[in-house]
Amino acid sequence: xxxxxxxVRALSKSFGALRATDRVDLDVREGETxxxxxxxxxxxxxxxxxxxxNLRPDAGRIRFAGEDITALAAPxxxxxxxxxxxxxxxxxREFTALDNVALAVQAHAxxxxxxxxxxxxxxxxxxxxxxxxxxxxxxxxxDVLAANLAHGEQRQLEIAMVLATRPRLMLLDxxxxxxxxxxxxxxxxxxxxxxGRRTMILVExxxxxxxxxxxxxxxxxxxxxxxSGTPEEIRANPEVRSAYLGxxxxx
Amino acid sequence: xxxVAAPNPQPAPPPERAREKRQLVxxxxxxxxxxxxxxxxxxxxxxxxxxxxxxxMIFAIAALSLNLILGYGGMISFGHAVFLGxxxxxxxxxxxxxxxxxxxxxxVAIVASALVALVIGAISIRTSGxxxxxxxxxxxxxxxxxxxxxxxxxxxxxxxxxxxxxxxGLVNLDNGTTFYYLVLGILVLFTxxxxxxxxxxxxxxxxxxxxxxxxxRAIGFSPYAYRLAxxxxxxxxxxVAGALFVNHTxxxxxxxxxxxxxxxLMFMVILGGMGTTIGPVxxxxxxxxxxxxxxxxxxxxQIILGPLLVLAVLFAKRGLAGLLPGGGxxx
Numbered sequence: 001x002x003x004x005x006x007x008v009r010a011l012s013k014s015f016g017a018l019r020a021t022d023r024v025d026l027d028v029r030e031g032e033t034x035x036x037x038x039x040x041x042x043x044x045x046x047x048x049x050x051x052x053x054n055l056r057p058d059a060g061r062i063r064f065a066g067e068d069i070t071a072l073a074a075p076x077x078x079x080x081x082x083x084x085x086x087x088x089x090x091x092x093r094e095f096t097a098l099d100n101v102a103l104a105v106q107a108h109a110x111x112x113x114x115x116x117x118x119x120x121x122x123x124x125x126x127x128x129x130x131x132x133x134x135x136x137x138x139x140x141x142x143d144v145l146a147a148n149l150a151h152g153e154q155r156q157l158e159i160a161m162v163l164a165t166r167p168r169l170m171l172l173d174x175x176x177x178x179x180x181x182x183x184x185x186x187x188x189x190x191x192x193x194x195x196g197r198r199t200m201i202l203v204e205x206x207x208x209x210x211x212x213x214x215x216x217x218x219x220x221x222x223x224x225x226x227x228s229g230t231p232e233e234i235r236a237n238p239e240v241r242s243a244y245l246g247x248x249x250x251x
Numbered sequence: 252x253x254x255v256a257a258p259n260p261q262p263a264p265p266p267e268r269a270r271e272k273r274q275l276v277x278x279x280x281x282x283x284x285x286x287x288x289x290x291x292x293x294x295x296x297x298x299x300x301x302x303x304x305x306x307x308m309i310f311a312i313a314a315l316s317l318n319l320i321l322g323y324g325g326m327i328s329f330g331h332a333v334f335l336g337x338x339x340x341x342x343x344x345x346x347x348x349x350x351x352x353x354x355x356x357x358x359v360a361i362v363a364s365a366l367v368a369l370v371i372g373a374i375s376i377r378t379s380g381x382x383x384x385x386x387x388x389x390x391x392x393x394x395x396x397x398x399x400x401x402x403x404x405x406x407x408x409x410x411x412x413x414x415x416x417x418x419x420g421l422v423n424l425d426n427g428t429t430f431y432y433l434v435l436g437i438l439v440l441f442t443x444x445x446x447x448x449x450x451x452x453x454x455x456x457x458x459x460x461x462x463x464x465x466x467x468r469a470i471g472f473s474p475y476a477y478r479l480a481x482x483x484x485x486x487x488x489x490x491v492a493g494a495l496f497v498n499h500t501x502x503x504x505x506x507x508x509x510x511x512x513x514x515x516l517m518f519m520v521i522l523g524g525m526g527t528t529i530g531p532v533x534x535x536x537x538x539x540x541x542x543x544x545x546x547x548x549x550x551x552x553q554i555i556l557g558p559l560l561v562l563a564v565l566f567a568k569r570g571l572a573g574l575l576p577g578g579g580x581x582x
Contacts, residue, residue: 052469078471090466092459103459107471112452113480119452143267165470 004063005030005199006051006169011060013046013223020046021057022223028169033195035202035210038220039243044203045087047220048173051201052084053077065168079108081168085158085175087203093147097138097157100146101129104164129164136160136190152183159190170200176209188212211235219243273577278442278529285435289428301427307539308434309495314519314531315441316488321517322525323449324481325461329384330371330391331516334364334486336398336508338493343412343503344404353416353424360494361487367394368486372479391508398505409504412497424498434495438532441488446528448484457481458526522563524570533571 004027013021020043028034038044049055051062053074061070069077092100102125106112109125119125133139136156141149146157155175162170175191176184188209194200195213204210210217211231218228221243227234234240285304292300313335320326341360350356375386399407415424424430448454460467460474467474497503506512515538523534541559545552567573 054465054468073473074468075471075473078469084469086465086469090463090469092462092466094462095459099455103455103467104470106452106455112456112472112477114452115454116447116451118447118450119455120450122452161466161470 003030004028005065006201007063008051009061009063011047011050011057011062013043013050013055013057019223021050023060024220024223024225026218026225026228028199028201030168030199031196032215033191033198033200033202033213035204035214035217036220037204037207037210037217042220043223044220045173046223048084048171048201048203052082052171078165081166082171083162083165083167083169084171085155085162085173087173087177089151089154089158091146091154091157091161093145095146096143097133097146097149097153097160098126098129098142100157101132101160101164102126104161105129105132108165132160132164135163137186152179152187155179155183155187156190159187168199170194170198171203172200173203174205175202176204176206184209270577274528274575275577277575277577281529281532282435282439285438286432289431293428298427301431303539303543305427305431305434305499307536308431308438308532309492309499310516310519310539311532311535312434312438312441312495313489313492314516314523314535315438315445316485316492317516318520318523318525318527318531319445319448319485319488320478320481321520322527322530323454323461324457324478326376326478326482327384327517328375328387328482328485328513329510329517330387330389330513331485331489332510332512333371333391333394333508334368334489335493335496335512335516336394336503336505337364337367337486338490338495339497339503339507340398340404340493341490342416342494342497343410346412346414346416347404347410351414351417353418356416357491357494360490364490364493365483365487368483369479372482372486376475376478376482388510388513391513392510395505395508395510398508405504407505409502409506411502412500415498415501416494430498434499437491437495441491442528442532444488453477453480518560522560522570524567524572527569527572529575530570530572533575537571 006026006028008024008026011021011024012019024047036044036047046055050057053072057070061068063069064080064082069080092103102119105125105128106119130142133142136159138153138156138160141153146154149157159175176187179187184206191213202210202213214231216229217231217234218225219234219240226243227237227240229237285308288304289301292298313331317328317331320328338360341363342356345356345359371387371390375383375390378386404410422429422433449458456472456474456477460472460478464474493507496507519534519538520531522537523532524530541556542552545555563570
């Protein structure tokens with residue numbers, strides 16, 4: 001287990017009497033796509049928040065690439081290669097798509113106490129940003145204001161920003177949430193192209209997406225991981241079926 | 252990471268470039284108009300207008316500095332006039348003790364306002380929202396009452412500046428026209444400086460943090476240090492406005508840093524257009540000209556000014572700058 005890129009032990013977080021994260025252990029290996037599923041209110045977003053550094057756990061520890069990062073704030077974790085997307089799209093609405101991605105590139109191109117040269121004229125920021133927009137399929141929308149992009153495009157843009165930070169681990173919080181069937185399929189196909197090249201934690205409600213993409217799945221119920229395994233193992237697990245998949249199988 | 256060949260950075264698309272060009276034309280026209288005030292005022296025998304427009308430009312400089320943190324940085328500082336006061340007091344106090352060199356006075360004004368900004372900023376930027384507003388307000392009121400309490404420098408009444416800042420061999424501030432063009436020169440310079448600043452990597456970070464702080468932290472920026480730096484730069488710039496203002500009025504009072512003055516500066520920025528290049532200049536001009544015009548008409552001029560401001564805030568989202576060709580968007 002010591003070779004895991006992300007190694008979480010006994011992570012706990014309560015809000016009053018509610019144990020949102022209850023002694024969670026989690027290992028994510030380099031190169032794997034690890035899905036976290038669970039019914040609404042299971043504590044998935046709380047868990048992601050603690051992994052990304054937006055929420056401070058009450059107990060437990062998080063090791064990333066061999067270092068204890070439990071006490072690090074979100075920006076420091078991002079600089080170490082842990083990048084997240086949000087459940088509710090989080091982009092710079094009044095900047096163009098290209099500006100959005102160039103900012104993410106800039107965050108990892110040294111300090112930004114540079115006061116004079118126009119950032120938009122720096123090929124060092126703009127070229128990688130353009131390349132990433134091409135990669136996610138937004139190449140033709142580079143100069144459109146992010147606020148004017150369609151919902152699906154905004155989700156793609158957020159993924160582009162995550163990629164632009166050259167992350168070692170991507171934390172994707174419901175990347176296909178709110179997308180139409182077409183958009184959703186396109187996003188799943190795109191994430192499929194990253195599979196193996198990137199390490200991903202994927203929180204997702206869409207079971208098609210999860211079973212298409214995940215190498216391993218952890219099932220979170222009431223803040224606890226009740227099962228962890230390959231998609232086949234999870235499908236066959238009776239506890240999971242009763243706790244979660246059963247509800248979904250009905251509809 | 253990507254196999255796609257990186258294309259060369261392309262220039263901005265045509266509509267955007269055309270917009271920038273229109274905006275530049277408007278800015279140049281505005282400064283040319285300001286440059287034309289002294290000869291016109293002299294020709295019509297109305298030196299009062301020289302005085303009025305010099306005052307407008309000094310407030311435009313102060314508003315410009317506030318726009319950097321308020322308009323671009325999203326920091327609602329309700330104590331910005333404090334730097335106007337620190338700059339003015341630096342000049343006034345040194346002159347009071349016999350140091351008349353403008354070089355010394357102005358450098359002290361800049362350094363002192365930067366230091367005060369560093370202290371206020373270091374504490375207030377840890378907070379946000381209403382707390383930020385209240386802390387900046389509290390600090391400025393603290394210094395306001397400090398000014399009132401120091402009898403040596405006139406206390407409540409303030410004191411006269413008997414001799415203007417001396418710049419031997421460079422400029423003579425006792426010459427009204429020379430002083431006017433010095434203020435204009437500094438205004439043009441600062442407009443250009445702010446424009447470069449907000450488009451640099453540094454400026455992109457503070458604008459990003461205003462737009463979406465969670466996203467900014469998630470991609471790896473810690474906004475605190477960048478915001479603090481912006482706050483200090485804005486404080487120092489406003490300190491220059493303070494040094495100019497005390498030379499303009501030839502007296503100073505703690506009232507320079509009263510919270511109502513901070514409110515005026517905020518109005519100028521909001522009325523002119525937050526986060527626009529030229530908005531603060533337009534806002535300062537509009538507010539002071541209206542004040543001058545309406546107060547000549549009735550003593551209750553604020554009854555008219557108030558609703559006008561409300562209308563401007565409601566219907567001109569990008570302020571006056573947004574109504575001009577090429578305006579209305581972050582540049």
